Amino acid sequence: MNTKPLALVLSLAALAFAAGCATEPGPFAPLDTTKFTLENTDRFVLLDQPAQYSVTCTGLQERPLADGRLEVVANVKNREARRIQVQINCVFKDEQGFSTGDETPWQTLILSENSTEAVRFTAMNTLARKYTVRVRQAR
Secondary structure, three states: OOOHHHHHHHHHHHHHHHHHOOOOOOOEOOOOOOOOOOOOOOOEEEOOHHHHHHEEEEEEEEEEOOOOOEEEEEEEEEOOOOOEEEEEEEEEEOOOOOEEEEEOOOEEEEEOOOOEEEEEEEOOOOOOOEEEEEEEEOO
């Protein structure tokens, strides 16, 4: 019996298994890629793997208020068939993408099975032109 092909196959399988174990630390892009899902990784960031698995963003809306401040509404969807609890906040940025020092506090968001919730954020000053909505597992 020729054992060289068997040894080669086993060596390749072990190499593939070892290569699959390496992971890159977050932030993670949303996984849901359905037709109606907005995946804008510049504006919606998942900070850990449990959030990456469980949550996606189905839409982001922004509008300037009458006083010049920026308002953002994020539609956050639970991708699981169980109730989950996550934390969400928004970092407002200037035209060049640097933080204006205006960051909302982390708020707890409870999402029921396969539901979508709209979360509203409002900038405290008129410097905000861009933003990043961040989601992480509840602590």
